Amino acid sequence: MRNLLMTLSYDGTHYFGFQTQPGGNTVQDHLEEAIRHLTGEDVKIHGSGRTDAGVHARAQTFHFTTASQIPVERWRHALNGRLPSDIRITSAVEVPLSFHSRRSAKRKTYRYSINGNRVFDVFNRQYQLHHPGPLDVVAMREGLKYLVGTHDFTSFASRHSTKQSHVRTIYEARIEVDHGLDGAGTHEQGILHIYLTGNGFLQHMVRIIVGTLLQVGEGKRKPEEMKSILEARDRAAAGPTAESKGLMLWSVEYEDLAEAPDSAAKS
Template sequence: MRFGGQTVRNIRMTVSYDGTAYNGFQTQPGDLRTVQDQLEQAIKQLTGEQLKITASGRTDAGVHARGQVFNFITESQIPIERWCMALNARVAEDIVVRDARIVPIDFHSRRAAKRKTYRYTVRCGKNPDVFKRHMEFHHPTPLNIEAMREGLRYLVGEHDFTSYSSVRTAKNSFIRTIYEAKLVCDPFEEELNSFAFHIFLTGNGFLYNMVRIIVGTLLQVGEGKRPSSDIGAILDAKNRGKAGPTAMAHGLMLWEVFYEEEAPSS
């Protein structure tokens, strides 16, 4: 498409990153290191363009992504199949751009997103995995996994998630729909005397700290401090003070973002 005599393209990319060394995805005031800044600097080095990318959403400091999506408008005519390799040569090793495609000029990564999946990983047992310590929250004592699974059932459907969002959330509506909520266990690892499990939440949108507060509350269920039914009662209360603590950031990963042509059936 041509604008002002220039041929421009809207490029959509999928990026994975280890968020350990970053103050979140989104550009922050001051000299804080963010994933967005790394990507924009790489694009500038490649094309000479000073531009802003648009992401499907922000991730907080220490949070990771397997499938963050972003897009940007560029005048560069670099063939689309060369973009991933070119950017990966210019970003830090903890960022990998793994897909690039041309999309309609009006495509917007955040507004066009239909649903997202987040994964939270907990290692339960005596010893942490030293090689995965930045991506797993270590819980050294036993948890009632079945009680946690039962608690997840109360989250599925359309609800007011006020209780499971930070008081800093600046949204007009706290209504969100969770399409799927599941807990998946990895095999027990004898050498570590522990195992990892993953909580997957898929919804049409998530409030600030929503997944981490849900996980913090579910861990209390697993510890026997609350019954599974509390997960539903807390929803009904619409009061952040009724829910559990906010789980640590490093266990959280933005797993996948779905768009109209990709969204699975409910």
């Protein structure tokens, strides 16, 4: 048996998330069906994590074991020919049988995008939350600082979370503002990209953080309240859950791989 690790991108707009659901139409369903058509095997893939309905991925990873002897450099092309156009395999690499895409991951980064301009971008409306009202980005950046480190993120987790522990470590949190050529030098706010890198994330964690940060940006909360929200360990202490469409799984990082997933065979 061989263990293959693959990286893929997908537009989650029309899917009920990554992981298989009773109602079907998930990214995992389409991947497993494509593999079945290619090799005749009924495999179960294992993702580096799950994404909710409407959430996108720039670089999601998954692994599966196969008896197929198809050369690793041919898998990308073969599967992409059997997948919907909004799901693309970007790389494939063979890894040790002991490798697990979720348990072996060291760092994950999510990006949440907010369009702060008066008129939303028609071409990116499915990937950005439109918020035309003024936002205090300096205050939002200050609020983010309180989340860096190891904390109990119960306040920023869905009430339906089934994880035994809500302790997670955030390594980096930042906001980048893209004014673009049209917005530079004008009163337009531009596009705010919120990046969060950690060792793992809870259900709805990033979206609840964003929803709370928006309240900070609107002046409804002070930046230092992020600390007291963490300490409360109570979902009711935090803000609303931001819409799913602005969220994207940006990257998954591993150690001790002979070849990094995003630079693996791409022929």
